[in-house]
Each structure stands twice: as structure tokens, then as C-alpha cells.
Amino acid sequence: MSGSTPEARVVRARIVTVSTRASAGVYDDTAGPAVEAVLAGAGITVLGTTVVPDGREGVSRAIIDACRDADVVITNGGTGMHPKDTTPEATRDVIDREVPGLAEAIRATSLAITPMAMLSRGIAGIRDRTLVVNVPGSPKGARESVEVVIGVLGHAVDQLAAGDH
Incomplete structure (x- = not known):
């Protein structure tokens, strides 16, 4: 054995902000920067942020x-109960498999902060x-949600690249 460790993989991420008003320029996207x-x-390389209006087809395309x-795509916005909130449905349209533990961990941790996490x-x-992860559209909720999963993203990306368990 040489004693060397494998070179750390650079994780590349993209952000998709889902907001009709931000995409129209009514206000600035603040969740994406959060x-x-x-x-x-x-230490994750962010390749860019795309801002799209609410709507299942457009979100799926984005x-x-x-x-x-990207190795990881974080969407923010469109996860609530408003009739136009269809980010989870758009995500299901384009993913192959769900990873429910991530969303469960986000909701469980957020529930300690606000009862609205149930929604x-x-x-x-x-x-x-x-890996695609939906988080809320508020800057605070988005930031807190990403903080919940940030510690496992590198391992998840390694697993998706067929790395060792």
C-alpha cells in the first residue's frame, strides 16, 4: 500500500429557483444566492443558478x-400548497428513483423551527x-434545508458515480 488517499471528488451543483415573480423581474431572487x-x-462548485416561473413543464425542463x-441540483420554491406549487410533481416527472430520507430529514429538522414545515x-x-433536492423558496428555509443535507452530498455523489459503500 502506498498510503495515499484517493483524490477528493469535486462536487458540481446547479440551482434552480422556481418563482414566477423573480423570473419576471418583479423582485430579485434571494433564495438562490442563499x-x-x-x-x-x-466547498461545492456552483455552476450557476437558473430562475424559472412556476409551472410543471418549465420546471421539469430546467x-x-x-x-x-451537475452532480447535485437544488431547486428552491414551488414546494408548498399553492395551486401553482408543482415543483415536486415536476421533479417526479424527471427522476428515476426517489431518495425519501433527504426530504424526511429536511422536514424533521425544519419542524423543530416552525410547524409550517409540515406543509x-x-x-x-x-x-x-x-441528485435532485427540492427545498423551500424562502431564503431562510432554503438555507436551513440545504444545511440539513450538506454533510451527505459528497457521499451521495460518490455513490452515484459507483463509488464504494
């Missing part, structure tokens, strides 16, 4: 596009070799 700060702070070169419908899943 997610980016957490990811970058953990997730597909983001998965082309979040976010999911997580895998599209080919990319």
Missing part, C-alpha cells in the same frame, strides 16, 4: 438542463447520476 452560499461554503453537467411537499431523487 443556497449558493451554503454550497460554496462547503431540472433536466441542470442535470446535464412542505419537497422531494429528493436521482436522475441518471445526478
